[in-house]
Amino acid sequence: MNVTGYTLDRVDPKALPEAEQVALARLFQRMSQETVPEDPERPLDAILSRIRATSANEWHAWVRARDANGNVVGWVATSRSLNDPENPHVAWTELQVHPDHRRKGLGRALLAEIVAAAESQHPELLFMGMSNDRAPGGGHFLERIGAQPGLPMKTNSLTIADVDRAKVAEWAKLDPPGYRLERVDNVVPPNLIAPFIEAANAINDMPRGNLKMGDWKLTEEQIHDRESWLKQIGSNWWLLVAVHEATGEGAGFTEINNDPKQPWVVGQGGTAVARAHRGHKLGLWMKAVMLDRILRDLPAATYIRTGNANTNAQMLGINTDLGFKLAWQSILWQLPIADAKTAVGLGTATAGAR
Numbered sequence: 639m640n641v642t643g644y645t646l647d648r649v650d651p652k653a654l655p656e657a658e659q660v661a662l663a664r665l666f667q668r669m670s671q672e673t674v675p676e677d678p679e680r681p682l683d684a685i686l687s688r689i690r691a692t693s694a695n696e697w698h699a700w701v702r703a704r705d706a707n708g709n710v711v712g713w714v715a716t717s718r719s720l721n722d723p724e725n726p727h728v729a730w731t732e733l734q735v736h737p738d739h740r741r742k743g744l745g746r747a748l749l750a751e752i753v754a755a756a757e758s759q760h761p762e763l764l765f766m767g768m769s770n771d772r773a774p775g776g777g778h779f780l781e782r783i784g785a786q787p788g789l790p791m792k793t794n795s796l797t798i799a800d801v802d803r804a805k806v807a808e809w810a811k812l813d814p815p816g817y818r819l820e821r822v823d824n825v826v827p828p829n830l831i832a833p834f835i836e837a838a839n840a841i842n843d844m845p846r847g848n849l850k851m852g853d854w855k856l857t858e859e860q861i862h863d864r865e866s867w868l869k870q871i872g873s874n875w876w877l878l879v880a881v882h883e884a885t886g887e888g889a890g891f892t893e894i895n896n897d898p899k900q901p902w903v904v905g906q907g908g909t910a911v912a913r914a915h916r917g918h919k920l921g922l923w924m925k926a927v928m929l930d931r932i933l934r935d936l937p938a939a940t941y942i943r944t945g946n947a948n949t950n951a952q953m954l955g956i957n958t959d960l961g962f963k964l965a966w967q968s969i970l971w972q973l974p975i976a977d978a979k980t981a982v983g984l985g986t987a988t989a990g991a992r
């Protein structure tokens with residue numbers, strides 16, 4: 639699928655010459671500005687470290703679109719985990735076109751290339767991608783190509799300057815009897831692998847809407863893959879695991895990321911409490927202990943951002959207590975490869991004519 643004036647090619651971003659990596663990083667910088675205009679400009683070195691990092695046990699494909707001057711104006715990336723047996727069909731996908739180059743057919747052309755690249759990956763491959771209401775064209779595009787909305791989500795943001803520090807300090811001392819918190823920085827020690835996995839599996843109780851996704855079963859190998867990726871990009875990962883003293887079981891966890899190259903933003907990752915341990919305020923306690931540490935140890939942090947399903951009342955309740963407010967609304971979309979092929983003219987009906 640050609641779009642006049644543009645060149646599309648399949649690339650491995652890690653293997654590109656530095657000048658082309660920088661050209662790609664500039665597109666990502668522009669896209670971040672569209673979604674989070676309240677943030678400082680994302681530093682190129684933070685973006686480049688992600689472009690250059692290797693993820694173990696994943697299949698990837700990438701397609702870029704350049705204009706006649708060699709500027710990268712469009713990009714699509716898709717990846718599939720090779721060590722998540724419950725979800726071998728899920729292809730996490732990100733499609734981006736520079737705002738000055740939209741509505742010329744580039745989005746559809748990039749999709750056509752990535753569909754062709756993913757063809758033999760899985761018979762029921764399911765592309766998953768996220769749109770948000772700060773760039774509403776994404777949702778219109780996805781609707782147009784026949785993607786199905788799978789899960790509406792909120793990105794909530796906590797402005798650190800507004801935090802009620804006294805309340806957080808009080809919640810951080812809740813100390814529910816019978817539990818202790820283990821603190822992990824960047825690498826999970828061998829004695830906490832099993833409790834972390836037990837706690838992390840509780841994330842499967844999270845609402846999944848209409849998403850055709852199996853349970854997420856964390857493994858030791860996946861933990862090490864993630865540690866390696868975070869080390870390569872130079873991001874800190876702080877984890878708290880709540881351990882049930884009587885049994886040694888992992889009862890809950892919460893985690894955050896912070897990259898010193900973009901120190902203003904803290905990403906609040908997963909938080910979950912295993913069913914058998916709910917009702918003891920473990921969720922609020924863990925989040926308050928983490929927040930208390932952020933307030934002390936990350937003085938350059940301005941915002942903490944986190945994504946929650948719209949229907950996740952318990953987690954949204956804790957976040958509201960902590961002072962999180964809605965920043966933007968997102969939708970996680972899904973598109974089976976058969977429908978994607980039809981949308982870009984590669985479906986069975988047209989394949990014979992090609």
Ligand SMILES: CC(C)(COP(=O)(O)OP(=O)(O)OC[C@H]1O[C@@H](n2cnc3c(N)ncnc32)[C@H](O)[C@@H]1OP(=O)(O)O)[C@@H](O)C(=O)NCCC(=O)NCCS
Pocket residue numbers: 731732733734735736739740741742743744745746747767768769770773774775776777778779780782783
């Ligand atoms: C989604 C995105 C990649 C689309 O790129 P694009 O090059 O403008 O897409 P196309 O020109 O191929 O559009 C194909 C069709 O989608 C629909 N569409 C695209 N943008 C639209 C908009 N803003 N409003 C209404 N319909 C739209 C139209 O039907 C369009 O065909 P038309 O222009 O002939 O009417 C671009 O808007 C973008 O980068 N958005 C931000 C990132 C994002 O949300 N990505 C999607 C999730 S991964």
